[in-house]
Amino acid sequence: xxxxxxxxxxxxxxxxxxxxxxxxxxxxxxxxxxxxxxxxxxxxxxxxxxxxxxxxxxxxxxxxxxxxxxxxxxxxxxxxxxxxxxxxxxxxxxxxxxxxxxxxxxxxxxxxxxxxxxxxxxxxxxxxxxxxxxxxxxxxxxxxxxxxxxxxxxxxxx
Numbered sequence: 449x450x451x452x453x454x455x456x457x458x459x460x461x462x463x464x465x466x467x468x469x470x471x472x473x474x475x476x477x478x479x480x481x482x483x484x485x486x487x488x489x490x491x492x493x494x495x496x497x498x499x500x501x502x503x504x505x506x507x508x509x510x511x512x513x514x515x516x517x518x519x520x521x522x523x524x525x526x527x528x529x530x531x532x533x534x535x536x537x538x539x540x541x542x543x544x545x546x547x548x549x550x551x552x553x554x555x556x557x558x559x560x561x562x563x564x565x566x567x568x569x570x571x572x573x574x575x576x577x578x579x580x581x582x583x584x585x586x587x588x589x590x591x592x593x594x595x596x597x598x599x600x601x602x603x604x605x606x
Contacts, residue, residue, distance in 0.1 A: 449484070450511055450560060451532030451578075452548040454491030456498060467578070472498075480504035484518060486511040486560075487535040489548045511535065511552050511560050519567040529564060529574040529604070531557070533593055541592050543584025554592050558599055565603025574600050 460468035480502040507514035537551035
């Protein structure tokens with residue numbers, strides 16, 4: 449995951465299936481040591497503690513340098529990439545329901561997509577989530593999302 453919030457809760461407002469629970473469910477299936485989150489700027493204390501004690505790979509705030517270090521360790525492996533548009537700073541992507549200041553630039557996000565595309569990994573799937581055009585009268589978020597998706601399709605499909 450490249451995003452701003454953790455998404456490793458067991459439940460959110462009593463619901464086991466919500467936008468805050470998918471990564472915990474995935475980690476429970478494949479092991480937290482096989483999950484990576486970059487650019488995280490928000491979460492509950494319990495999420496950060498669970499990540500620390502479980503072996504979940506969590507990289508706060510930054511995406512480029514941590515990914516540059518991680519990619520060689522994933523060589524030859526199958527990976528699924530999910531990008532949450534809220535990894536971008538709200539100044540670049542206001543059209544999301546979970547804005548969090550201190551995000552990355554569109555240039556950094558595109559660099560990450562290109563790094564993954566060039567890496568010796570087998571991207572078996574990818575998505576980009578949490579774009580909400582109704583929250584962005586300027587369409588900046590949709591424009592950024594479209595560019596990122598284009599680069600993902602061009603780079604990840606081999």
